[in-house]
Amino acid sequence: MDIMALLSDPAAWAALFTLIVLEVVLGVDNLIFIAIISNKLPEHQQQRARRIGLILALVMRLGLLTLIGWLVTLQTPLFDLGIQGGINEYNGEPTFETALSGRDLILLAGGLFLLWKATKEIHHNMEPKERSDDVLNKHKKAVQLTFGAAIAQIIVLDMVFSIDSILTAVGMTDELPIMVTAVVITVGIMLVAADPLAKFIENNPTLVMLALAFLVMIGAVLVADAFGFHVPKGYIYAAMGFSVGVEVLNIFKRNRLRKTEIEATA
Template sequence: MIELISNPNAWVALLTLTFLEIILGIDNIVFLSIVSGKLPEHEQPKARRIGLLLAMAFRVVLLFGITWVLSLQEVLFHIDWGFFNAGVTGQSLIIFGGGLFLLYKSVSEIHHKMEGEEESSPKPKAGNTLTATVIQIALLNLVFSFDSILTAVGLISMKSPAEGGFGYEGAILIMILSIIISIAIMMAFAGPVSKFVNNHPTIQILGLSFLILIGVMLLAEGSHLAHFKFGNDMEVGTIPKGYLYFSIFFSLFVEFLNIRMRKNSKPVQLHDSKELDEDFDTK
């Protein structure tokens, strides 16, 4: 422990991983903001806290079971249909399924915000709304946690200090500390970010569009991990995350400029949680 604290490389690794966890957690914050925005206002902070605590818990648990996580990279079964070949792994199934869920949820939310609910559709019960929201958050957190942990493991060396690494225990400690620090930072800013997102319709639609992009990225990553191959030499590759996050930040920058230039204009009203709140208040 003393050697780790006195090692400047360990501090650099901790800062790097913390920054990476925050960047990778942006999609989590966007999802939390939009999903929790459908709840009554007094329940939204609780949903965000539960979501972020679940994210931290999943990541820490997966770190302690890192051997099992890495074993998911082993091929479960092969597919050979001539024109299509694959070696499906447990990890690829989780990532691919998470991408499908994110696409479905993002498109459903865009439809709800733009088109609203059908008049004949039953109204959600107030007592079940928070539970349903937490379940959605937990499902997506599980996928994001796998992606985050595998990225962190790829950056931190578990070799012994004599070989230039931090050792197994040292690497696990660095990763746990980075997770705790990043979640604490995200908790501090989750409220203001959620308020800003839910008060600006264009930010909501942009956020949902980003989630669609991330869903596509997860589908590509899951296909790559499963070694999807069409024909003799057409193998599915991954989408570099740098390109994706650059497009997200650039789009947000452009929208911030638009908001600042048109701050006196009244935004359009989307179908959102305010409708639910009014229904609950009248009952």
């Protein structure tokens, strides 16, 4: 179908809108990870790291779109571990699969990396704060990332999330212009949202732990997905939305209490 025919086709516009919404939702995981990693850099490097991370995500997604034929072959099983899974009593399908494809291996590696990284960050956040200045400075040096290391970690997760994103796009429509447009608009939205999200997380330390918990959950879901145990994304994002809503109420409550205390002492 040519461009003019697509522009005049209501179904194409509906597919584009639906795909943008799905891509934005799927991009939240990517954005949270980039925000947490970039916030560990010196302040003057943070915005640049977020920009580079998201531009790389765009480049990867557009590159994968040009290799759709190869990307689809990633879903062909490469080998089978030979472990028998149970059978789902509702649909008769296996509860998990051990015939792993290229996509499964990428999801498995990305999920394990995310579990390791998020758990490591939680460990650092749980460290006691009552330390001498020397010990605290030594601790900060130990956990501080170099700019190159931050970009390298962002690239690894960009690849995982990009493959998941493009496979979703391929499942939604066969029209390449629609997929390209949706990807460009989605990454544009993420570029606009990246700095405010990172700043919001930085200004509300309790949200860091919540975001890291999300990343642990997402890592576990990626590993499960690699073995054929598909968790509906709606459940995941509904849980994330509910948790964020509760935490936002807590933030409002703390701010109001702080304001009341300031007024009482004035």
